[in-house]
Amino acid sequence: MSADLEAWLRSTCAEYRYDLRGVYRSSGSHDWPLVAGDADELEERLAGGGHLLPLPKEPAALANVLEVSVVDFILARLFEVPLAEGRRGGERTYPDVEIGGEWFGGGFHAVDVKIARRGKPTRKGPNQNTQSRVTLYTGNTYFRYPTVHWPGTFRPFNEYASHLDVVGVYTLNPDSASRVEDLELIVQPPWKIASRQRSSTTREYIGGVVRIDDLRHGRGEFESPEQFYAYWRKYKFKIGDVVQKQLDKLLAGQAEAGPSHQGAPDGKPDGSVGPD
Numbered sequence: 001m002s003a004d005l006e007a008w009l010r011s012t013c014a015e016y017r018y019d020l021r022g023v024y025r026s027s028g029s030h031d032w033p034l035v036a037g038d039a040d041e042l043e044e045r046l047a048g049g050g051h052l053l054p055l056p057k058e059p060a061a062l063a064n065v066l067e068v069s070v071v072d073f074i075l076a077r078l079f080e081v082p083l084a085e086g087r088r089g090g091e092r093t094y095p096d097v098e099i100g101g102e103w104f105g106g107g108f109h110a111v112d113v114k115i116a117r118r119g120k121p122t123r124k125g126p127n128q129n130t131q132s133r134v135t136l137y138t139g140n141t142y143f144r145y146p147t148v149h150w151p152g153t154f155r156p157f158n159e160y161a162s163h164l165d166v167v168g169v170y171t172l173n174p175d176s177a178s179r180v181e182d183l184e185l186i187v188q189p190p191w192k193i194a195s196r197q198r199s200s201t202t203r204e205y206i207g208g209v210v211r212i213d214d215l216r217h218g219r220g221e222f223e224s225p226e227q228f229y230a231y232w233r234k235y236k237f238k239i240g241d242v243v244q245k246q247l248d249k250l251l252a253g254q255a256e257a258g259p260s261h262q263g264a265p266d267g268k269p270d271g272s273v274g275p276d
Contacts, residue, residue, distance in 0.1 A: 003081075005104045006164055006187060009111065012077050013070075013166055013185040020069055022052035022177035047177065054177040059131070062179055063115035066168055070113050070185065071096050074166070093152040094142055095163075107161035108154075112136075112190075115168045118182075118212070126171070130215075133199040133207035134167055136190040140204040140237035141246075148250050165190050167208070167215055191228035192218035204237040 021043050028034075030049035036042035046052050056062050071088055074097055078086040084101035095110035114134040119127030137143040142150040146157035167186040173179060190208075193215050199207030209220050222228040239247070 003103055005099060005109050005162060006189070008081075008104070009074070009164060009166065010187040012074065013187055016070065016073050016185055018066075018069070018170075018178070018180055018183045020055065020065065020178055020180070022047070022054055024051055025053055026051075052177050055179045057172065057174055057179060059117055062117075062172075066115045066170070066180065066183075067096065067113045070166060070168060074111070087154075089154070090152065094138070094157075095154075095160075098154050105161070108159065110157075110160045110163045111166060112164075113166045113168065114208075115170070118169060118171045128212055129210040130169060130212060133195065133197065133210055134165075134193075135199040135205040136165065136194055136208050137206045137232075138204060139198075139206050139232060139235060140239050140243060143206065144233065144237060145247065145250075148247070148254065150250065151246065163190055164188070165193065167193070169212055169215070186215050188215065188218045189225070191222055191225045192220050194220045194222055194228050194232075196221050196231065204239075206232055 024046070028046075028049035028051045030045070034045055034049065036045050043052070055065055075086050075088060078084055078099065081101075081103055084099070084103040086097055086099045089096045089098065095112045097111040097113070099109045099111055100107065114136075116130035116132070116134050119129045119131045121127055142148070142153050142157045149156050165188055167188065168183055169186065170183040171181045173181045190206075193208045195207050195209045197207045199205040209215060211219075214220065220228075222231065
């Protein structure tokens, strides 16, 4: 028996509850012992005693905190699934979570967590777009050369049976220590929410669409994964000196390993594009 990972991930993420209330510090201004009857009273007493500092408002810093929380939640739920396994990626690596096991059909699956802030409210009400595009992939390394085992990855891109994104969209409350309101987790294959734009003007990142409803329903700018991979694999990403040296070294090592370890650098071993 096996389960569909995308369906499992979607139902699992629907049960996630954001419960980060601030940054704890040990020093405080109150008498000991501190006693609370429930979680709400504990939070109130910790805040009143000076133990809670606000989480950062800066988007990248707050996103890092949220990503850790979501990854922890996914891994905890995976431990409850028979014949399933998962491991956490590192900082600035791909993916954030690698999932495998017979329960999900065997092979390995890449799950990446993205966090996006809703745009500022408009005169008509809540903003329907994210403040900026989420980054789906780094375009000039593991995505551009998917048969190469890049540093910071568990395995070459093309060895994953599937790629999925968990996109967390939230509203910033600058007056709250927890900062985050109305957090929604959206699960989609990256190609379904991809745009034809980079997510950064200075870095080689592939960007997603910005309309939140399009993220929810997988209405990106490509009609198929083949179209997505064909467009972005041909995109003229810049390759700096450091990346070029890495690539040269990796390709040289691949050549020394022999034909069984080689493949077309721009696609699958048979030269086609897209995940297996």
